[in-house]
Amino acid sequence: MKGLVKYAAEPGNMEVREVAEPVVKPDFVKIEVMSSGICGSDLHILHSDIAIPVRPPVITGHEFSGVVVEVGDGVSNCKVGDRISSETAYGYCGTCENCKNGRYNLCDHRLTLGYWFNGAFAEYTMVPADRIHKLADNVSFKEGALLEPLACVCHATIDLARIKAGDIVLVSGPGAIGLMTLQVAKAHGATVIVSGTDIDVERLGIAQKLGADLVVNVSREKLLDLVGDLTDGRGVDVVFECSGSAPGTRTGLEAVKKYGQFVQIGLAGKPFEVDFPRICYKEIKVTGSLGSIWSSWDSAIRLVSTGKVNLKALATHEFKLEDWEEAFRTFEEKKGLKILIKTH
Structure with a gap:
């Protein structure tokens, strides 16, 4: 064969x-x-x-x-x-x-x-x-x-995180994993924001068709301002970072509310710096997800x-x-x- x-x-x-x-x-x-x-x-x-x-x-x-x-x-x-x-x-x-x-x-x-x-x-x-x-x-x-x-997405969204009906969820990265994450979050009754860049325009369109409540092109729009408007300044309840990019992780830690949840699904392939004290100041519950x-x-x-x-x-x-x-x-x-x- x-x-x-x-x-x-x-x-x-x-x-x-x-x-x-x-x-x-x-x-x-x-x-x-x-x-x-x-x-x-x-x-x-x-x-x-x-x-x-x-x-x-x-x-x-x-x-x-x-x-x-x-x-x-x-x-x-x-x-x-x-x-x-x-x-x-x-x-x-x-x-x-x-x-x-x-x-x-x-x-x-x-x-x-x-x-x-x-x-x-x-x-x-x-x-x-x-x-x-x-x-x-x-x-x-x-x-x-x-x-x-x-x-793998279900492990991240169900086994490792807790999504409640009415939660506002940010999915960073509209690749296949991100679009699966969007759908699982919607199945749990969440309002879902999906973010991407200029290269993701077509994928962001698919995210809308699959039920995203808001799609954001971070190359052209200010994600954190939009999140603030949508959440009255609190931040989102849960972030699922699916892009594996350093900017996606950094922005996600800013976008999540105090005492919120942050789950890293995407793999960057190399180390990068994050504002770790922010995790302490906001008491964010951070986890990775593997397999x-x-x-x-x-x-x-x-x-x-x-x-x-x-x-x-x-x-x-x-x-x-x-x-x-x-x-x-x-x-x-x-x-x-x-x-x-x-x-x-």
């Missing part, structure tokens, strides 16, 4: 190669990949500037959906023909404090699909059976390929299957596996939203 392989460390060193099909083993399932999505971390793997352990040569890709084509001995939670998506936590210790408390996304020994073990930019992949999640009948394979990033856990997958699946989150609107481009370079370039140039890879 063909797979997109990171074949050596250092920037670049990625190409489509002929690779062996996975051979199913006990407690694992073999999956025919029907659709897979490009994540920002896939670009970091390409450029070799990611902190998560990568073990070349490895087939990349971790956001996907597919069909179970073979099950290993001991598998009882699925059968051949089931339509599924999968968590990315291919392996973790199961015995550390975080694992025992259900936070296996934070396990020091966590090893990830598409980083350490062969992933989903291929015709077939194989994952532990207890990592899979079945797709509802009304969820397409393209939507299924976006469940993993939505699960997902079972509960966030359960939330994501329910939100999509019940129509509370629209993933179809976010899948804007699809490329053949052989055209992966154009697909990655489209993603990196911020053209469209979610870029999918089709391996068949």
Whole structure:
């Protein structure tokens, strides 16, 4: 079969190669990949500037959906023909404090699909059976390929934050993650502001269509003034920073109210300075967010299957596996939203 392989460390060193099909083993399932999505971390793997352990040569890709084509001995939670998506936590210790408390996304020994073990930019992949999640009948394979990033959003917005009906929420960055965050916040009854820059004009338009109450182009408008007007000077109740940019984080810490919540979802890829005393003076509750856990997958699946989150609107481009370079370039140039890879 063909797979997109990171074949050596250092920037670049990625190409489509002929690779062996996975051979199913006990407690694992073999999956025919029907659709897979490009994540920002896939670009970091390409450029070799990611902190998560990568073990070349490895087939990349971790956001996907597919069909179970073979099950290993001991598998009882699925059968051949089931339509599924999968968590990315291919392996973790199961015995550390975080694992025992259900936070296996934070396990020091966590090893990830598409980083350490062969992933989903291929015709077939194989994952532990207890990592899979079945797709509802009304969820397409393209939507299924976006469940993993939505699960990450649900972890940030539901597991780590508390949104109450009537809250005013700022979502900084209208990429696919930001637009998912917008929809989850709306599903909880929030009034949502989405901010972006000149490069995000089209995405801000999509945010309006998906229910944003206010969109702000910070290249041309003063976000903090608009927030002050909307909140009578108090600031927003919750900020979800999805851009991974230093200005987005700094402005978000200014925009959030005293005793408010700030959640950093976007990854900057490098350190930057923030006004940390502001966190103290305002008693802001600040948290980062990394990956997902079972509960966030359960939330994501329910939100999509019940129509509370629209993933179809976010899948804007699809490329053949052989055209992966154009697909990655489209993603990196911020053209469209979610870029999918089709391996068949």
